[in-house]
Amino acid sequence: MASEEQQAKEKLFENVPISRAVAILSVPTVLSSLVMVLYSRRTPILSACSMIRFRRRR
Numbered sequence: 001m002a003s004e005e006q007q008a009k010e011k012l013f014e015n016v017p018i019s020r021a022v023a024i025l026s027v028p029t030v031l032s033s034l035v036m037v038l039y040s041r042r043t044p045i046l047s048a049c050s051m052i053r054f055r056r057r058r
Contacts, residue, residue: 013021 009025012024016024
C-alpha cells in the first residue's frame with residue numbers, strides 16, 4: 001500500500017508542474033492545521049459561555 005502511494009506521488013511530480021504538485025500535496029496539511037486552530041479557539045469560547053451561564057443561575 002505504501003509503495004502505491006509513493007508511486008502515485010512520483011507520478012504526480014513527473015507529470016505535473018512543480019508548483020501545482022506542491023499545492024496539491026500541501027492542501028491536506030493546511031486543512032488539518034486550520035481544523036486544529038479552529039478547535040483550539042472553540043474550547044476557550046465554550047468554556048467562557050458555560051461559565052457565564054453558571055454564574056447567571058446562581
